Amino acid sequence: MRSDSMGRQLLPKRIALPIFASDALSSVAYAPDEILLTLALAGSLAALNSVWVGVAVAAVLAVVVISYRQTVHAYPSGGGDYEVVSTNLGKTWGLVVASALLVDYILTVAVSVSSGAAYITTALPSLAGHEAIIAVTLIVILATLNLRGTREAGGAFAIPTYLYMGAIALMVVVGVIEWVTGNLGAAPTAHYDLVATGGHEEGLVGLAGAFLLMRAFSSGCAALTGVEAISNGVPMLRRPKSRNAATTLALLGTIAATMMLSVLVLARQTGVKIVENPASQLTLNGQPAPADLQIAPAISQIASAVFGAGSVFFFIITAVTGLILVLAANTAFNGFPTLASVLSRDAFLPRQMYRRGDRLSYSNGIIVLSAAAIVLVLGFNAQVSRLIQLYVVGVFISFTLSQLGMIRHWNRILRTRQSGEQRGRVLRSRAVNVIGFMMTGLVLIIVFITKFAHGAWITLVMILVVFLIQQGIHRHYETIRSQLRVDDWTAKRTLPTRVRALILVSNFSRPSMRAVAVARASQPSAIELVSVVADETEERRIRSEWEESGIPIRLTLLSSPYRNVIQVILQYVRTRRKRSPSEMLVIYMPQFLVRHWWENALHNQMALRLRRALLGVPGVVITVVPWKLGEDAEVEGHQLVNDPFKRPTTIPSPSSDTLVGPETVEE
Template identity: 50%
Template sequence: MQSIPRALRRALVGKPIHSERAGEAVLPKRTALPVFSADALSSVAYAPDEIILTLALAGTTAIAVSPWVGLAVLVVLAVVITAYRQNVHAYPSGGGDYEIVSKNLGRTAGVGVGAALMADYALVVAVSMATGAQYVTAALPGLADRRVELAVAGILLVGLLNLRGLAFVGRASAVPTYFFLAVLAALILTGLVLDLTGGLGPAPSAGYEVLPAAGHDAGLAGLAGALVVLRAFSSGAVALTGVETITNSVPYFRKPRAANAAATLGVLGALSAALLAGVLYLADRTDAVVVADPDQQLLIDGSHPPADFYQYPVLGQLARTVFGTDSVWFYVLAAATVAVLVLAASTAFSGFPTLASRLARDAFLPRQLQARGDRYAFTNGIVVLLLVAVVLTVAFEASVNRLIQLYIVGVFFSFTLTQAGMLRHWSRVRRARRSPEARRALLPRRAVALVAFVLCAAVLVVVLVTKLTQGAWITLVAIAALGAVMAGIRRHYDAVDAELALEPDSPVRALPSRVHAVIYVSSVRKPLMRALAYARASRPSTLEAVVVDTNAAATRRILDEWQRLEIPVPVTVLHSPYRDTIGPVVDHVRGVRRKSPRDLVVVYLPEYVVRRRWERLLHNQAIRPLRARLHQERGVMTASVPWHLSTAQGRDVGPESAAAGPRRAPEQEDRP
């Protein structure tokens, strides 16, 4: 019968997956698309809002340029998608940006990209869940004060789904993601038809007056206006996040993996472009407005918004405009958006553990992160991402606008270095080709990488200029700190490997001159006799028992019992006037080592093995710290001698217990 914690784990996470069935965790394209593209596809729920509310800093008229800002984002998206389709074919192992940069630009650059991607994966989860909470409160305004709790609940949900294994997440996410696409397509197509027929009305916010923020009274004129447009562009560039996840997740695709991943990237690019363009077009035609601070930037009928005013996101406003204010389709769209945003985080929960496992394999992160759990998922990486995302969400109060400022810098940092790496890759491949025809065939690929590099570098500069003081500096500090930690971990592992390398003439292969056995005695009982038997069976050069004298009466009882049983092992009493049970033993062992530095000392520690977890608090409390302290001593080994206790009444505990006669009452026992 399973214990309650184990049964609960199986109910939540599922039964273990056998290694021979690991192939079931790979996905076909129709399932991989919603799993790995949910991040990019769901960005339409917040990217238009970020473009419009950033432009709104310069007043109402500035919002009119939002379609052009969106067009610039789509150009960058097309170039990046094209470049990454090449990357997948050139590096199909699933290493993605980290592998490309490490192989072509060096280990230091690779660590920087790895740190940047890990930071952005955490932000993907936080932003997606914060946006999801925003749409929940749009449908249920009564929950407006519970945004943080809703976002955290979403993180826990998607983390649990990923702990169940990738195949489960794929089946779970395919239907809601496709449903979101269908509902959003219906919204856009219906809106376009109404616009062509003259039936498209204004958005609920169309009559609001937007006041320029401080320092932007001139609108888009001058340097301040240009910076607002650039900042809106950098905010809208969040639509490109998610591209790198597919390149990092190629091993999860069915064969041919590279071709399937490239095809999925192409479909992702087309869908993302169509959705973003459609939403921005309808927002422009309906004069939809969202602002960063409604209390300061909005005037409704000449007055600031009332205390109970709620600002609906752009998709919510379009749904009310296209389908009607009281239409059920608004709630359908809200539910579909929340579902895809919850599952969009699974994109990061797939990419982050995969990337972390590669970094761990290369000794830049703790090696536990490369181990798969019993559901064939990288359990440790999933748990780490879950905790970091929760901290980010709580720290920034689930504010989408505040989290977005941290979001995009890491993505374009990795994009830029990746394309620089691909430029070097194609140059190296071109030099290796002997025929002029083969070299000319590589020119288009090199040209795509060059255009992508220049464009991504330009976007990165724009992001740093416009968002550095808005919060991007936090991401840069996090990337630098994480990179330094990873470099330190690598140095540690390199030093350990060098120290542990075994040579044919290594002195560690020599046998010890002699072995001294020391038995720790806290009471004269069955566990001690078993430890004595094991120690004597090993035939050490010397054998002694040690008793720490913290209580004269207890020590006398031990010595008397020793004589009564005629145990043929000498006893050494270690005086401890300050009642320390660890220091005297360590000092005694050190004394043995000083006399014979080439000898080995083995300390035998009798221990109880209990059946229930709470019983661990009642036993071995002196043994555990002693064992931990002895592990720090060179030339000293500890041997744990277990004695399995049984507290079940009527249970047969074996001939040893039966022959020993009645047990003493528990309160009379001397416990190790």
């Protein structure tokens, strides 16, 4: 796609919502499960508090959405939290936020596709045990679709996302009607009783109960992941970009909070129970539940209670829920490459991440994200309960620092002269961010306390590693920039006093003759042939060929009894450089090209290895002279090149030191 086609790739709100909101909307499929799973450790009475935990999560979500609506107006360039924090708190803290977001995006893909794989195996039990392979396959499919371009991917993902919202809305409406009329069925696990695990026999009473409640709250806060993606994707929306982004954020927050609370209410009314170990946590008529009891996700159990197990609507809801869990990863496929391009622009990631691919998508960012997510999926065997523990840390680090950055932003504006109405608006905006900072900071502390031992420390290590890598990349680019900068233009324009040409040859074949012709045509001050010999037989052969050719150029033979060709040439070149540091040294290397790629395996690739070694010698110019097999007429073409032995009158004679006999230099 042409670069000027970028305008046609901008997203309207109806496409931006499923692209950027799919992560937050999909959290409805697993955030309630994580709340119920955690509270189940304290028994049946504790599980009844799931709705109140959901209300607390919804309150945090509302504050975060409102604060990000302000962010997209204040910083619409697409840097999101990274730009907010870098501008107001400094580059180091901005890099911390960027590292946290990059890790969070990778975890988003891993968690989403793993959850989708779990739903697929629920609908198709024969695939149980192959969740990791299914998840990897889904990542490859998503990457391929996104490489086709943002608009194309958005069109492909919009319909399933809207089907998911419609299916959940239908289930909630029908479920509420059945509840009000007294016709609501029971979930498949409603007949089981929850048994409190060791240390939680007293329920939510005491310090252990409070800790468990905080842990359930921190798990439910996974519903907030993906909110920040819109602030990174503002440039991808149609104009007016900031207003469209703010509208999309409002829709996202309203839909996600409503769906999550509705699922928790219906889960309580239908008796849904989510446990990790059925044999020890569930009993039926006083007897432990079977160890192989399959515990379906909350939405599947609610759909079974509302529509009946095996009904058409049950399968539709299960299918679209599994699909949206997979498509939730698409939020990361838009957020990660965009953020990576901003970091690449600021020299914190490789330059390749900045440029768009053939389809105007950030192809390199998509590929890196896919590879990292596949490593996580395989490392954790696509187990959502293990991956989810790593999930919330990074996003709440970025939330908290972003709120603090916005407070600094408003404080700076308040120091300027403003009217009374403008000042009041800024004070209200700052109040929102102050509340947001306190709430997200509290959640971050709770996450650290409750999840550190359960795997959150792995996320912190990942963030630290990404942070150090970015700092190392930045130092590398700064070093390169300082060394490439020209301080004295006059000195850099000065031509060398002499140019010495070295032609590396192993024999006097056609490729070597072509290199001789090219070197002589460049008219150096001095020129010599250089060849490495391992024994007397090889020395006599090369001397004989040189004498037979009649080339009026001095031949230098380098003795290498240990057959170390590369080291011998490097030593000779370095010696030449030390002997005449003001002299330009140009090395001509004939390169033999085969007609088919597989024929390269039949040759030792010495020229390639030697060229790589010579690149490390400062002050040396390397000229590669290719000669392709079977294309003599096309390669040679002119009489000057065909006859390197005849000295053309237009080329002056080289210096006298090139017209002497052969010389052998011992290693």
